[in-house]
Amino acid sequence: MRKAFEKEFRKLPDNLKLSLTYDNGTEMAQHKTFTKNSKVKVYFAHPYSPWERPTNENTKGLIRDYFPKGTDFNLISKKQLKEVQNQLNEKPRKTLEYESPLNTISRLYMNQNFI
Structure with missing residues (x-):
């Protein structure tokens, strides 16, 4: 990993x-x-x-909408994982002011002088 x-x-x-x-x-x-x-x-x-890592906890919850706790990921295809990854990356998030993670990271890549 x-x-x-x-x-x-x-x-x-x-x-x-x-x-x-x-x-x-x-x-x-x-x-x-x-x-x-x-x-x-x-x-x-x-x-x-x-509570020290709320985005992580929220994302785990979103992933469990697709793969319940205890899922054997050896039985899940790379294609299935990629589909879920894409759906989650396109889902607007409150913490990103209702922008999707994909849009946010794309914007940050375009403006790399933000930090």
Whole structure:
């Protein structure tokens, strides 16, 4: 998972890679390697404190609309995952002033001097 995450992360412009906040899940067990390779500041939320990462929690809920908790992702095709990814990236979000994540990141790419 770390290698796939690093590959996608590298595609972002540097000004969009200032820091990351992880929860304490097993999926981030190799965070030290990622941090060393990316040179990005990494922070951790406190255990059992979902209010410290509300966008993460909201997104997990949106994903569960498609894949209930306990879904075996080995049984889900890459095509299915990509379809859900596209739908979620096109869904307007209150935290983005009702703009979609796709529109927001596209706008930020176009204006890379925003930070």
